[in-house]
Amino acid sequence: MKKLFLCGLAFAAVLLCNCAGEIQNAPQSNENQVVKAIMARRSIRKYKDTPVEHEKLETIAKCGINAPSGMNKQPWEIRVVENQELINQVNDVYKKLNAEAVAKDPSFKNMFRNAPNIICVAGEQNSGLDLGLLGENMMLAAQSLGLGTCCLGGPVHFLTNTEEARFFIEKLGFSEGYSLMYILAVGYPDESPDAKPRDEAKVKFIN
Ligand SMILES: Cc1cc2nc3c(=O)[nH]c(=O)nc-3n(C[C@H](O)[C@H](O)[C@H](O)COP(=O)(O)O)c2cc1C
Numbered sequence: 756m757k758k759l760f761l762c763g764l765a766f767a768a769v770l771l772c773n774c775a776g777e778i779q780n781a782p783q784s785n786e787n788q789v790v791k792a793i794m795a796r797r798s799i800r801k802y803k804d805t806p807v808e809h810e811k812l813e814t815i816a817k818c819g820i821n822a823p824s825g826m827n828k829q830p831w832e833i834r835v836v837e838n839q840e841l842i843n844q845v846n847d848v849y850k851k852l853n854a855e856a857v858a859k860d861p862s863f864k865n866m867f868r869n870a871p872n873i874i875c876v877a878g879e880q881n882s883g884l885d886l887g888l889l890g891e892n893m894m895l896a897a898q899s900l901g902l903g904t905c906c907l908g909g910p911v912h913f914l915t916n917t918e919e920a921r922f923f924i925e926k927l928g929f930s931e932g933y934s935l936m937y938i939l940a941v942g943y944p945d946e947s948p949d950a951k952p953r954d955e956a957k958v959k960f961i962n
């Protein structure tokens with residue numbers, strides 16, 4: 756009987772703690788998990804070599820395509836690159852053609868800000884807004900899974916304008932009418948940079 760009572764008491768205490776947690780968390784934005792993830796995200800440019808687990812990449816991609824898009828057109832295609840050999844091959848081309856820049860960077864591992872995995876995002880014409888929403892969803896999902904990301908526009912010009920890198924774009928196999936717009940570097944962070952400053956004056960409340 757005493758045991759049963761103690762069990763009941765413990766159950767009630769757990770329930771109370773959970774409810775109290777929910778009530779406490781609701782109005783306080785600094786305790787909210789989504790807000791926390793947004794505020795903690797940084798562009799990461801140093802990664803551990805460990806590739807990201809397939810399940811986590813699946814979750815990130817799924818969160819990406821659940822972003823809103825104008826008239827639900829979903830004008831995107833994404834390619835999650837897990838093939839390390841493909842990344843190494845295209846990186847070899849980059850290193851060959853950018854030997855000087857690579858030599859100057861002692862932390863250089865690869866052209867994708869040293870990430871072990873990348874997600875290549877292509878879009879139809881004028882799909883920039885939708886693609887941005889897709890990307891932020893993926894970055895925040897990655898953040899909440901303990902991963903770091905960096906949105907990369909830089910490599911797009913190289914990849915789409917270098918004859919020797921054409922094999923890479925071909926391997927991604929985007930549909931007709933879709934162009935590579937950005938690449939998301941993904942991996943386990945090997946640095947913890949400070950937040951970049953934000954201009955609070957850009958926000959005005961109109962009462
Ligand atoms: C469209 C876009 C393109 C970017 N391209 C690059 C890039 O080529 N290389 C890079 O290191 N960072 C790139 N970044 C990351 C930005 O430099 C970074 O988001 C910005 O400095 C703010 O820092 P934070 O992400 O840590 O808050 C890009 C970001 C965006 C949104």
